[in-house]
Amino acid sequence: MKKDKDIIPNTLYLSSKLSKEPGIRKEYIRITDKILNSWQKIVDTIAEIINIPSALIMKVNHPYIEVFSSNISNNNPYKAGDREHLTGLYCEEVIKKKEKLLVPNAMKDKKWNKNPDIKLGMISYLGFPILWPDGEAFGTICVLDSKENRYGKRYEELMLMFKELAEFHLALLFQDFSDKKNLENILNNLTEGIIAHDKQRRILFFNRAAEKITGYRREEVLGKDCHEAFGGPFCGGRCSFQQGPPDSLEHLYYPLNILTKEGQPRRLEMSVSGTNDNTGAFVGVIASFRDLTEMIGLKTQVGDLTGFAGIIGRDPKMLKIYRQIRDMATNDYPVHISGETGTGKELVAAGIHNESRRGGMPFVPINCGALPEGVLESELFGHVKGAFTGAIRDKKGRFELANGGTLFLDEVSDLPLVVQAKLLRVIQEGTFEPVGGEKTVSVNVRLISAANRNLKHEVEKGNFRDDLYYRVNVVPIHLPPLRERKNDIPILAEHFLKEFLKEGQKTLGLSKEALAIMISYQWPGNVRELQSAIRFALIKARGRIIQPDNLPMELQEWKHSRSSRGPSRKLDPESVQEALNRSGGNKAKAARLLGVGRATLYRFLADFPDVS
Known part of the structure; x- marks a missing residue:
């Protein structure tokens, strides 16, 4: 008990500090189990020391009063949870006057004739009010006896000490609740959305900015499972609670695209952190998110965006692609990406x-042109043990590995027709059988395909099924070659230099002369060739500024050939293809139509074998 006495004086400080707090709704303050256990010990101790049948802590809830804690005794007619109308009770006067009440024998005072406590045989009473820090009555702490009892000064002092201890507990709860309310007010005035949920994904907090960004009112989501409140995981495939609550959660940061309640797409930046209780145990998460939709849209519109989704470039053609990527973020339509080799498909x-x-779910790429037909079917759909020589165990295919995520089919135009038929079924029905197997496997996969050949032309040649073409080419995206966005070369070069610096390479940068050659070069290998050229130049420069003679031989030869030939007409695949079509494939005639020499045209065709 000495320890409790030592901390009781702090109640005065807390009370004076907290009594000024405005607008605290005390009905929302929960009495913790720890405090309830402490109060149970208080009433048991009082009953034992004073030797009376009933010691109680009561909570008022006008017009009723409820037994919160009651000593354990066979002679005690009260138990926790009992509820009685205040009228006529001893406690009514204590609550009204907020002062001590002593009734030695109610049978000698007509005032208490209608007191329900007398019907229970409790004729004597000593009670004190328990007050919140702001002076409002919480309830009472009291003792009752079935015989006349004047108690005594030392018992009054004992009761007063326990009253102050109970009020100290209330002050701590009041302060904690007040701090939480202040924090809630702060969070509600942030421009960032805030959402918090426990380990069971039950949403505990949802601020005003979150309401504005998502279109959901807090009344619609508070207390609900996060996955149910938003019609699916709020964080999509990145949700850490999809397979049940994790044991812990480190800080996560990622982009997120959502649909608001009204169906509007929103691009967010999400920051998620785990929360722990006083013992350090993981109890849930709190996440903040910023709406970048307008900012990204504005930057795209004015051409101030130098990169998006890990792609580098600010050319108008690239800004258009960024918009297409954003449009694709909120749906699952198949996408087909076309473009020359090395453009970044x-x-x-x-x-x-x-x-x-x-x-956050699997992204599984496969190059359809790099594998023979027999191996390709097994790679895509998997196989069972014994399906063919060497199949010593069951193996999952890329479709099954990508379940829940995305499968990227690069060089899809190289798929054999027999595999195309099986692929068509997976796209239509979401099911397939592994090679050599009879059991049907169901998958939920988004399909993205790519090719450096014109897929429509492959259909016309009979190399690609037209029904599959219309399935994979729902949303076409064309990547421009690097020579058509030369303004991006300095940005890309700077990006690659920074990446190689992280790998331990040293450099003082690019000279203007070297950069000028890079900008004028045609880059038949596109961005991939540029990346390799910079890596080569870094090795040659040995930490110094990259000069023209540090560049790969192709670029140096390009420089010399241009200076020896003088200015020449710039060729591009579209104009060359048109000239070849008009000339019926006659290269000499096509060169005359283009106004260049045959050697120039032959060199161009050697650099661009896809043009035919």
């Missing part, structure tokens, strides 16, 4: 995946 596919609701 897989990077765009990964960007679409990461920006979508499937971000």
Whole structure:
């Protein structure tokens, strides 16, 4: 008891500090189990020391009063949870006057004739009010006896000490609740959305900014499972609670695309952290998110965006692609990406995946042109043990590995027709059988395909099924070659230099002369060739500024050939293809139509074998 006495004086400080807090709704303050256990010990101790049948802590809830804690005794007619109308009770006067009440024998005072306590045989009473820090009555702490009892000064002092201890507990709860309310007010005035939920995904907090960004009112989501409140995981495939609550959660940061309640797409930046209780145990998460929709849209509109979803570039053609990626983020339509080798088709596919609701789930790429037909079917759909020589165990295919996420089919135009038929069924029905197997496997996969050949032309040649073409080419995206967005070369070069610096390479940068050659070069290998050229130049420069003679031989030869030939007409695949079509494939005639020499045309065709 000495320890409790030592902390009781702090009640005065807390009371004076907290009594000024405005607008605290005390009905929302929960009495913790720890405090209830302490109060149970208080009433048991009082009853034992004073030797009376009943010691109680009561809570008022006008016009009723409820037994909160009651000593354990066979002679005690009261138990926790009992509820009685205040009228006529001893406690009514204590609550009204907020002062001590002593009734030695109610049978000698007509005032208490209608007191329900007398019907229970309790004729004597000593009670004190228990007050909140702001002076409002919480309830009473009291003792009752079935015989006349004047108690005594030392018992009054004992009761007063326990009253102050109970009020100290209330002051702590009041302060904690007040701090939480202040924090809630702060969070509600932030421009960032805030959402918090426990380990069972039950939403505990949802601020005003979250309401504004998502279109959901807090009344619609508070107390509900996060996955049910928003019609699916709020964080999409990145949700850490999809397979049940984790044991802990480190800080996570990722982009997120959502649909508001009204169906409007929103691009968010999400920051998620785990929360722990006083013992350090993981109890839930709190997440903040910013709405970047307008900012990204504005930057795209004015051309101030230098990159998006891991893709580098600010050319208008690239800004258009960024908009297409954003449009694809909130749906699951199949996308087909076309473009020359090295333009970054897989990077765009990964960007679409990461920006979508499937971000965080598997992104599984496969190059259809790099594998023979027999192996390709097994790679895509898996096989069972014994399906063919060497199949010593069951193996999952790429479709099954990508379940819940995205499958990227690069060089899809190289798929054999027999595999195309099986692929068509998966797209239509979401099911397939592994090679050599009879059991049907169901998958939920988004399909993104790519090719450096014109898929429509492949259909016309009979190399690609037209029904499959219309399935994979729902949303076409064309990546421009690097020579058509040369303004991006300095940005890309700077990006690659920074990436190589992280790997331990040293450099003082690019000279103007070297950069000028890079900008004028045609880059038949596109961005991939540029990346390799910079890596090569870094090795040659040995930490110094990259000069023209540090560049790969192709670029140096390009520089010399241009200076020796003088200015020449710039060729591009579209004009060359048109000239070849008009000339019926006659290269000499096509060169005359283009106004260049045959050697120039032959060199161009060697650099661009896809033009035919």
